Amino acid sequence: MENGVIEKPSFLKRLWNWIWRNKWWIGILVIILVLFCWWLCPGKSKKKEYITIDITRGDITQSVTATGEIQPVNTINVGSQVSGTIENIFVDYNSHVKKGDILLTIEPSVLQSTVDESLATLDSMKSELKYAQSEYNRNKSLYKDGFISRAEMEKSQTQYEQAQQAVNKAQYAYERAVTNLGYATITSPVDGTVISRKVDKGQTVAASFQTPDLFEIAEDLSKMQIETAVSEADIGMIKDGQPVTFTVDAYPNMVFKGNVQQIRLSPTTVSNVVVYTVVIDVDNSDLKLMPGMTAFVTAVVANTKDAWKTKNSGLLIRSFKNIIDNVSEDITPRTHLAVKRDKDIVFIPYKRGITTPTETQIISDELKAGDKIIVGFTGQTTSNKNEMRRPRM
Numbered sequence: 001m002e003n004g005v006i007e008k009p010s011f012l013k014r015l016w017n018w019i020w021r022n023k024w025w026i027g028i029l030v031i032i033l034v035l036f037c038w039w040l041c042p043g044k045s046k047k048k049e050y051i052t053i054d055i056t057r058g059d060i061t062q063s064v065t066a067t068g069e070i071q072p073v074n075t076i077n078v079g080s081q082v083s084g085t086i087e088n089i090f091v092d093y094n095s096h097v098k099k100g101d102i103l104l105t106i107e108p109s110v111l112q113s114t115v116d117e118s119l120a121t122l123d124s125m126k127s128e129l130k131y132a133q134s135e136y137n138r139n140k141s142l143y144k145d146g147f148i149s150r151a152e153m154e155k156s157q158t159q160y161e162q163a164q165q166a167v168n169k170a171q172y173a174y175e176r177a178v179t180n181l182g183y184a185t186i187t188s189p190v191d192g193t194v195i196s197r198k199v200d201k202g203q204t205v206a207a208s209f210q211t212p213d214l215f216e217i218a219e220d221l222s223k224m225q226i227e228t229a230v231s232e233a234d235i236g237m238i239k240d241g242q243p244v245t246f247t248v249d250a251y252p253n254m255v256f257k258g259n260v261q262q263i264r265l266s267p268t269t270v271s272n273v274v275v276y277t278v279v280i281d282v283d284n285s286d287l288k289l290m291p292g293m294t295a296f297v298t299a300v301v302a303n304t305k306d307a308w309k310t311k312n313s314g315l316l317i318r319s320f321k322n323i324i325d326n327v328s329e330d331i332t333p334r335t336h337l338a339v340k341r342d343k344d345i346v347f348i349p350y351k352r353g354i355t356t357p358t359e360t361q362i363i364s365d366e367l368k369a370g371d372k373i374i375v376g377f378t379g380q381t382t383s384n385k386n387e388m389r390r391p392r393m
Contacts, residue, residue: 052340052372053314060361061303062354064237068228070248070282070293072218076190079211082106082183086203091215093197097188103215106184106205115177122170125163132156132163192219195291218291224282226258226295229268229275237301238263238278246280246295251288258282260299302354308362314373315352315360323376337362338374345374 084106091103136156143153196216199205205212226246230238242260262279269275280297282289317323317333324338324345336347348371353361 049378050340050345050374051376051378052374053311055308055310055314055339055362055367055371055373057306057308057369059303059305060307060309060354060356060359062237062301062356064230064234064299064301066228066230066278066297066299068226068280068295068297070224070226070289070295071291072195072221073223073225073281074190074219075195076192076217076219077213078103078186078189078215078217079213080106080183080186080205080207081211082111082180083205083207084108084110084184086199086201086205089197089199089201091194091197093194095194096192097194097217098191099188101188103186103188103194104199105186108181108184111177111181111184115174115181118170118174118177122167122174125167125170129160129163129167132160136160186214188217190217190219192217193221221287221291222283222285224284224289224291225261226280226282226297228278228280228295228297229270230278232267232274232276235263235276235278238299242299244280244297244299246282246297248289248293248295250290250293254288256282256289256295258297304354304361307353308364308367309359310362310373312355312358312360314375317375324374337364339367339371340374341368341371 087105087107089104091097091101097103136159139148139153139156142148143150194215195218197214198216199212199214205214238260240260240263244258244260245255246258247255258280260278261281264277264279267274267276315333317338320327320331320333320338327347331347335349337350339346339348348364348366350362350364350367353363355361
């Protein structure tokens with residue numbers, strides 16, 4: 001203070017006083033700003049952290065799977081060639097029958113009447129034939145002695161020949177009627193087991209337009225077949241005589257065996273996928289398998305013990321560009337694996353072996369335990385991720 005005037009502190013002094021009073025808050029703000037600038041600093045060095053997938057050793061099996069229905073090798077549908085009402089049924093489901101055994105009979109009265117009528121017609125035609133023959137023989141003698149004309153003799157000859165033809169026609173009609181009467185008794189055409197009965201006693205059978213099915217007989221249930229549908233992508237791996245295994249829901253803890261019996265060349269399209277029918281022969285000596293069961297079939301195509309393998313996702317890289325620096329153009333994911341070994345990155349030549357839906361065999365003499373396949377790095381951009389591809393099967 002000078003001459004009664006209070007001297008104001010300078011600007012710098014006031015600034016210093018303000019800073020001193022708020023020193024803690026200012027210090028915190030400075031620290032935050034420094035950390036923020038360090039985080040955004042474009043010149044800071046960042047170490048790449050690679051994403052890897054393990055390479056392991058173990059067994060790998062390539063197989064083709066399919067489903068199909070178990071059916072007898074030979075199944076016969078037994079029908080009726082005549083119409084009528086079913087009089088008696090002598091077999092039922094699961095009945096064992098021999099060839100010639102009576103399965104059912106159709107009420108024969110109508111058929112018997114047809115037989116009687118055709119027999120009467122036949123007898124009448126025979127009587128007319130006998131008369132025409134006598135007339136013809138008499139006219140031949142008269143014509144020879146010159147008592148009748150040639151025209152009269154030829155007329156009697158024609159009537160005689162027509163009578164012969166009428167007898168033959170009546171004979172055929174009679175035989176057909178007798179045969180139809182025999183069809184009223186339905187017999188088994190083979191030895192086998194009745195697996196389906198489609199009619200009941202008293203039911204009317206109409207065979208006017210097509211033969212109605214009465215029974216379904218399996219000739220031999222000790223030998224069964226499975227018809228499976230295999231896609232065109234897998235059919236090349238299936239061969240005649242190839243062994244297969246399958247399971248059924250009825251015996252979940254049992255594995256059954258079979259052999260490929262036939263690969264049918266006729267393709268079908270299911271949901272826009274071309275498939276081929278593969279027939280598999282099955283031994284059913286113990287009769288555990290029943291017609292209609294669903295079989296889950298597995299055909300082993302190839303297997304390898306103690307092989308190098310990795311997940312299919314480990315082989316999806318299309319290019320090493322933007323993932324690993326300074327890579328020669330001769331080194332591509334088709335011929336080499338980028339492997340992280342300890343802290344180093346090495347490129348190892350390889351070939352693909354057996355492929356399954358989840359794993360692929362790696363064939364290489366340079367792999368070591370603990371190797372990991374590099375598939376990318378943390379913070380990888382979308383454009384780099386597009387360098388991935390589907391594995392080639």
